[in-house]
Structures are given as structure tokens and as C-alpha cells.
Amino acid sequence: MSLAALTVLLASPSLAGAQPPPVAEFDESPAPPSDVLHPDLAADAPQADWIREGYGAGAGVEGDPRALNRQIRRAGRVTLAGGAIAILGGTLAITGAILLYGVRPKTRLQDLAKDNGGSLPTDDEERHRLISIARAGPVVAFTGLGVLVGGAVTAAVARLRLKKLRERRRTSIVSVSPTMFGHGAEVHWEVRF
Amino acid sequence: MSRHFYDLIKLVAVAGLAGACDFEEALEGEPCTVEDDCWHTQECARTGPERFYNLPGICQPEDTGCVFGRQLGCACNPVDPATNCTVPALPYNLHATYPRMVCDAAILQCAVAPPEGGDQP
Numbered sequence A: 001m002s003l004a005a006l007t008v009l010l011a012s013p014s015l016a017g018a019q020p021p022p023v024a025e026f027d028e029s030p031a032p033p034s035d036v037l038h039p040d041l042a043a044d045a046p047q048a049d050w051i052r053e054g055y056g057a058g059a060g061v062e063g064d065p066r067a068l069n070r071q072i073r074r075a076g077r078v079t080l081a082g083g084a085i086a087i088l089g090g091t092l093a094i095t096g097a098i099l100l101y102g103v104r105p106k107t108r109l110q111d112l113a114k115d116n117g118g119s120l121p122t123d124d125e126e127r128h129r130l131i132s133i134a135r136a137g138p139v140v141a142f143t144g145l146g147v148l149v150g151g152a153v154t155a156a157v158a159r160l161r162l163k164k165l166r167e168r169r170r171t172s173i174v175s176v177s178p179t180m181f182g183h184g185a186e187v188h189w190e191v192r193f
Numbered sequence B: 001m002s003r004h005f006y007d008l009i010k011l012v013a014v015a016g017l018a019g020a021c022d023f024e025e026a027l028e029g030e031p032c033t034v035e036d037d038c039w040h041t042q043e044c045a046r047t048g049p050e051r052f053y054n055l056p057g058i059c060q061p062e063d064t065g066c067v068f069g070r071q072l073g074c075a076c077n078p079v080d081p082a083t084n085c086t087v088p089a090l091p092y093n094l095h096a097t098y099p100r101m102v103c104d105a106a107i108l109q110c111a112v113a114p115p116e117g118g119d120q121p
Helices: A065-101 A105-115 A125-168 B002-027 B048-052 B092-097
Strands: A175-181 A184-190 B042-045 B057-061 B101-104 B109-112
Touching: A065 A125, A105 A125, A105 B002, A125 B002
Parallel strands: none
Antiparallel strands: A175 A184, B042 B057, B101 B109
């Protein structure tokens, strides 16, 4: 959206009452183009004295910047959510690995068999607990892996989109073009965001 | 960071697979009395006579059934020494607690051997 051109008239008497500026003795101004309908008014047309600054194209911003801001905020939230999910998945995966390699249920089962004379005791609580840990470990580990990968992919895609949206939203340098004409002045500036 | 990320994934995947395979082998052939004594891909193969005599069964892969010629009440082959019920399927340290068996030629099943002198247990 571009701001509407803001016109400031400084000490301007009505154009109707303004006297045209005196014509220079040696008027070397180029002849008006053939498509000028009113050559007398063309003489009063404002001539910009200053060089237009800034890099704005003057075409205005396409679309509603508020919608763009909403998209940027949403992309930011999705990026953070994806990162949080990836961290959760990583924690689960590491927990599963710890269950298998930290608790070491197989080694403890062998120790249990040794303590029982060479074979495992039947209907034993410790035996059942170690079997449950050995069974849960891979499930937790692979589930955590899946969540980690899903979260990482989500965060990566959302981050790319966020970067592109931010590049699209760029504040152009304010272009200011004051113009003097007749007995008045006009200031026109444009901001893109 | 991506390199550590992939290393972590590989480590966890290998840990998970290794853990699952090891336990099935560790529990096969172990004595059992309930299904929870065995791995989730195994069953506690315990015959009727074993339940009657309060003897443990054996953790076996699912749908395998009892150990041929080596468990009380299981089918046997009286000719083959490996499957004529002379060697129980339980671990060696439990052989002393298992009754002596013979392969009944009439029904071709492992039965409790008559005690010395012919008295029933």
C-alpha cells in the first residue's frame, strides 16, 4: 500500500490569481511537444528542481502489508513450533537409547540368570521389568526419531518461507521530491513496507 | 550441525534394532510359566502334563508348539536318541527337577518314566 501522496502547499495563493513567472529574455526552453493540449498551462507545469532520491519505483506496494505481516508472524510461529517438536523428538530418541544402552536390560538379564543358577526365574518381577524395558526402548527411540525428523523438516521449511516473506517486506528509502511551482510548493514522499 | 544430526539418527536406529534382536535370542529356550516370561514374538510352550506336575515350559517362537521329543506330553520318536524324551528341553541346571521321561511307543508321546521297580510317581 502506498501512502497517498501528501501535498503540502506552503503559502500558496490561489493558482487562479497567480501570475505567470516572467519569461526570460533569452528563453532557451525547448519547444513544447506536439501532444500538449494547452501550451499556456504547460508553461506553468511544475519542474522538479531536485533529483528524485531513493530507490522506490513509485508503483506502491502490492497487496495489503497487514496480510504480509500476518504471514510473517505465522511463519515465525511455525518455525518455533517445528523447532520445539524437533527438540521433543530428540529427547525421546535419546531416552530410548538410554533405556537400551544405559539400563542395559540384556546384561542385567544375564546377571539374573547367573544369580538363579544358570537359568532365568519364572514369573519373576525383575525378569518382566527388564523385558518391558527392552521392548519399550526401541519403540521410544524410533518414535522420537520420527518426531525429530518431522519437527526439523517443519522448522526448516517454515524458516525458508519466513526468510522469503521478510525479503518481500522491505522498507524502501523514503523518496522525497519537493517541487516548486508558481507561488507554491509541493512535497511528495513515498514509503514501501 | 547437520552432520551431528545424522549421526544421532543413525546411533538411535542401530541401538533400537540391536536391542530388539538380542532379546529374542536371549529368551529362547529359557523356562517359563506365563506368557510375560517370554518375548512378545515368542510363546510359553507349556504342555498339559507340565501344568499338571507344576513344571515350567519353554520360551519358543510363536506357533512352534512344544519341543519335539523333549517335553512331557509332546510328540516323540522312540528311535531317534535326540527326540526319544531322554533329554529335557529345559536348561541343564533344571534337569534334576524334571521327571525322567520315556517315549511311549503306543501314543508316541513323552510320558513320565515308571520309577525303578514299576511304581507310578
